[in-house]
Amino acid sequence: MSRFTSRDTGIRRTSAPRVVLIAGAVIVSLILAWGAWQRRWISDDGLIVLRTIRNLLAGNGPVFNAGERVEANTSTLWTYLVYLASLIPGTNPEIVVLVLALVLSVCAVVLAVLGGARLYANSTMYLVPAGVIAYIALPPARDFATSGLESGLVIAWIALLWWSLLGWARTSEHVARSTLGIAFIAGLGPLVRPELAVIGGLAIILLLLPRASWHFRGAIVLFAGAIPVLYQIFRMGYYGLPYPNTAVAKDAGGAKWDQGWVYLLDLWNPYLLWLPLVALAIAGVLGWWSLRASNGAAKVAGSVIAGAESEEPTKRSIRSATTVVVFFIVNAIILGLYVVRVGGDFMHGRTLLPVLFMLLLPVAVVPVAISGGVRAVGKRATVATTAAIVPLLVVVVWSGVIAATVKSEAVEYIPEDGIIDERSFYRAKTGVDHPIRAVDYLDYPRMRSMLLALETAPNGSVLLPTADEGTWFFVPLKPEAVQAEQPRATVFYAQLGMSSMLTPLDVRNLDSIGLSYPLAAHTERIENGRIGHDKHLYPDWLIADAGAVDTWEAGMVRFLDPEWVANAQRALECPQTENLLAAYRGPLTVRKFVRNIVNAVPRSSYRIDRNPADAIETCFGKRE
Numbered sequence: 001m002s003r004f005t006s007r008d009t010g011i012r013r014t015s016a017p018r019v020v021l022i023a024g025a026v027i028v029s030l031i032l033a034w035g036a037w038q039r040r041w042i043s044d045d046g047l048i049v050l051r052t053i054r055n056l057l058a059g060n061g062p063v064f065n066a067g068e069r070v071e072a073n074t075s076t077l078w079t080y081l082v083y084l085a086s087l088i089p090g091t092n093p094e095i096v097v098l099v100l101a102l103v104l105s106v107c108a109v110v111l112a113v114l115g116g117a118r119l120y121a122n123s124t125m126y127l128v129p130a131g132v133i134a135y136i137a138l139p140p141a142r143d144f145a146t147s148g149l150e151s152g153l154v155i156a157w158i159a160l161l162w163w164s165l166l167g168w169a170r171t172s173e174h175v176a177r178s179t180l181g182i183a184f185i186a187g188l189g190p191l192v193r194p195e196l197a198v199i200g201g202l203a204i205i206l207l208l209l210p211r212a213s214w215h216f217r218g219a220i221v222l223f224a225g226a227i228p229v230l231y232q233i234f235r236m237g238y239y240g241l242p243y244p245n246t247a248v249a250k251d252a253g254g255a256k257w258d259q260g261w262v263y264l265l266d267l268w269n270p271y272l273l274w275l276p277l278v279a280l281a282i283a284g285v286l287g288w289w290s291l292r293a294s295n296g297a298a299k300v301a302g303s304v305i306a307g308a309e310s311e312e313p314t315k316r317s318i319r320s321a322t323t324v325v326v327f328f329i330v331n332a333i334i335l336g337l338y339v340v341r342v343g344g345d346f347m348h349g350r351t352l353l354p355v356l357f358m359l360l361l362p363v364a365v366v367p368v369a370i371s372g373g374v375r376a377v378g379k380r381a382t383v384a385t386t387a388a389i390v391p392l393l394v395v396v397v398w399s400g401v402i403a404a405t406v407k408s409e410a411v412e413y414i415p416e417d418g419i420i421d422e423r424s425f426y427r428a429k430t431g432v433d434h435p436i437r438a439v440d441y442l443d444y445p446r447m448r449s450m451l452l453a454l455e456t457a458p459n460g461s462v463l464l465p466t467a468d469e470g471t472w473f474f475v476p477l478k479p480e481a482v483q484a485e486q487p488r489a490t491v492f493y494a495q496l497g498m499s500s501m502l503t504p505l506d507v508r509n510l511d512s513i514g515l516s517y518p519l520a521a522h523t524e525r526i527e528n529g530r531i532g533h534d535k536h537l538y539p540d541w542l543i544a545d546a547g548a549v550d551t552w553e554a555g556m557v558r559f560l561d562p563e564w565v566a567n568a569q570r571a572l573e574c575p576q577t578e579n580l581l582a583a584y585r586g587p588l589t590v591r592k593f594v595r596n597i598v599n600a601v602p603r604s605s606y607r608i609d610r611n612p613a614d615a616i617e618t619c620f621g622k623r624e
Contacts, residue, residue: 024129025113032136036145046148047497064516069584071244075150077191104152105145111159116365118166125367131360134276137399140349187224236600237593240583249514249521256343263344279391284363286388332358346532418530438501445469460487473557475548544568567612574619
């Protein structure tokens, strides 16, 4: 493992560089913590995970609605971290998710800086924050440092992998414990977010490349794969899908290149991102040049640079800081291409933040001065680090201008491209500067009227939002569908987080997009629909599925068509659809668990026509 003071170099490092490094890490972490706290909030999507936490705490299992095994959260690890923290007596899940997100975001920045110290471990240069300054200057980076989403966990995992791999690269000897620890960290990638399986998988391959016994390589695979493989078996058997239901709802494997390009420009243009990236690239090249120059000078002085020696040429080329830097740049490009391919996201900047964070890791810190003198590090290193001050100043000035001048304006309507500043949107809609708790969303349109409708509607009714933001329609159940004295009401609303957190656990919360409702998730996408919201299940399906009355005379609302409801009832009899619903409903027997595993992959690709009549024709070969 590399250290701030290396005995291998023979160069005694003064305390000044360490003080500068530690001070830089503390300063940037405090700036991020302060900036994120000033913009603290929990988004509607951030509240979604808390519904699952409430069910876990109530003993209903990792589900969104009791009795329905649906994985409505994309990040498995985030769900269980929040759950474990919520077990602490006296804690509030909303505060837990806010604080945990902020702590992980700050840890990510600190690890990025410490990883940069390992990158320049064999030099006596001053290392000052650079790339991390540019990152925390971006408003969306500070917004999603809280937000209740897994964004902080994502960059913390990336930063931990960066710090760990650089330690691995700088250790010439075979250290089994640390390598297995890195393998374990890398294996958690798909549990942090499914798309991070690529980064984690490539990291495991990197660990396997140096020469080692097959027993040790087997141990690497075991440490990396044990938890994700066991969870994957559980997921497929319990939920009946090979990945979270959210991936089905958003068709995470689909392609929307045009929309993805719009999403990229939505982050790139407003902040003139090319300017800090070019400046940091120049600073990074100068820093790397200075490192090589200083290493050369140290060799002339008779020092042995740690990590420069190698048992064999192959090991030297693979197990190096250069390999780790290239690894993260390549993975940033891969992840960036994936984000653009799927069309990005509807939240401004959110899914591109990990990409940007990875790109900035090699320049998280840059060398700007010399502490050991020209004799120790060489004239070329001195010139390079002196020259690096200029691009660093560009980054600092840019960061200050962006942080001071770019303000979030109130946004009450979704723009044409479908991308929105979510924090500003919910601030405007709720009238609360820092919406954190579910009750902060009470003044969001339809929320108070929803609670009133639940109190006044007959037991078990299906609640449907109306065009009037102050009212809801309800459709009562058929007498034969009432199987209990207190049947569960169903709220059908797209913005699932606030509605599910404001209602008791005995109220079923479903959405037309399909995050909590597999029937909606498995419908075909709407062409040119808003990214992340391009599925919409007609309420007629829900009326048929819930067993609600299906005629106007019996009390069905007038904007629903009895013929469409009848067609939906028939379409629900399609064998594939029946199997889909049966996979996550009803008692989970051993036989169902095994069948779910077998059918998980083919089930994930099953799609249903939104028009019930078309669904009948697709399944049965005729319209009815």
